[in-house]
Amino acid sequence: MGAAKDLVRLLILVEVVVAIAGPGAAALSMDYYAMTCPFAEYIVRNVVSEAVMGDPTLAAGLLRLHFHDCFVQGCDASVLLDSTAGNTAEKDAPANKSLRGFEVIDKIKQMLEAQCPGVVSCADVLAFAARDAVLFAGGPYYGVPTGRRDGSRSVFSDTFTALPAPFLNASSLISLFATHGFNVQDMVALSGGHTLGVAHCAAFKTRLTTETATLDSGLGSSLAAACKSGGDSATATFDRTSTAFDGVYFKELQQRRGLLSSDQTLFESPETKQLVNMFAMNPGYFFFAFQQGMLKMGQIDLKEGDHGEVRKSCRVVNSGRW
Ligand code: HEM
Incomplete structure (x- = not known):
């Protein structure tokens, strides 16, 4: 009886570990x-x-x-x-x-x-x-x-x-991320990776003319000016604090200051709007959800055992060709 109980406990433990770690x-x-x-x-x-x-x-x-x-x-x-x-x-x-x-x-x-x-x-x-x-x-x-x-x-x-392309809407983003086992919260939290970095005009210029209703007019004018003078290779930051990992990205979506269509859609779509509001209000919760998302992301379609190698140089396969 005791042994059976131990076995059940062990099985529950294994299930919990697998559930936390993911497929x-x-x-x-x-x-x-x-x-x-x-x-x-x-x-x-x-x-x-x-x-x-x-x-x-x-x-x-x-x-x-x-x-x-x-x-x-x-x-x-x-x-x-x-x-x-x-x-x-x-x-x-x-x-x-x-x-x-x-x-x-x-x-x-x-x-x-x-x-x-x-x-x-x-x-x-x-x-x-x-x-x-x-x-x-x-x-x-x-x-x-x-x-x-x-x-x-x-x-x-x-x-x-x-x-994902920068013009995808929330539904398409949800579907694409779901193919890798991500839920809606994972997708919105991972999009929060755009709290860091920049995009080129080529990626957001269409938004400047086709999405004026969901684009802060001040930001729209300054982006248009940047693209006009610098062309497709001009860059703009995703949020005002582009080297700090924080919740500002989500606050800016609330202010219609999202850079890509795929950013702003997260606030415009009823499927994702509440998550944006929650992450904007509670950056600690964004951090938690981002961790979960990254853990899942790091385990997509892994090569196991004989499938794969440890490269000597990250730029070339060990055999030198494939
Ligand atoms: C949700 C769908 C996503 C779309 C459509 C998307 C699209 C893009 C595009 C178009 C750029 C700018 C490329 C350029 O113009 O040079 C970019 C930059 C970036 N993306 Fe995403 N991305 C997505 C999700 C993610 C995720 C999940 C992460 C990480 C967790 C991420 C991290 C970044 C970072 C950090 C940059 C800035 C790179 C730099 O400054 O060099 N993105 N993304």
């Missing part, structure tokens, strides 16, 4: 590098800290790299592979042209290879670096389970449907 978590663990590269997290944190102190805008770049990695064929560092003579890689797709922070990842990887060669995957480096970037920008800290493996496929056309 795909079986391959990951919190102490994955404890024996093989115990200082891996510190090495990543030191390099990210130095990089972000030198250029605070890099936090945005590092966060976005992890997102664009995970949404295209899972978190397998495919976004880091360089194009080759016969293949245009993900990083050269239009949606990835403005990705930043590759040099920071290279530096981390070089240091890890010097310390413990062939052990820490580039996909794990991306997950750590994104977490630390958020932390140094003032955002929440969360433990990153590790053990991801690096993939060998990186094809630019894979990004076309996998990455």
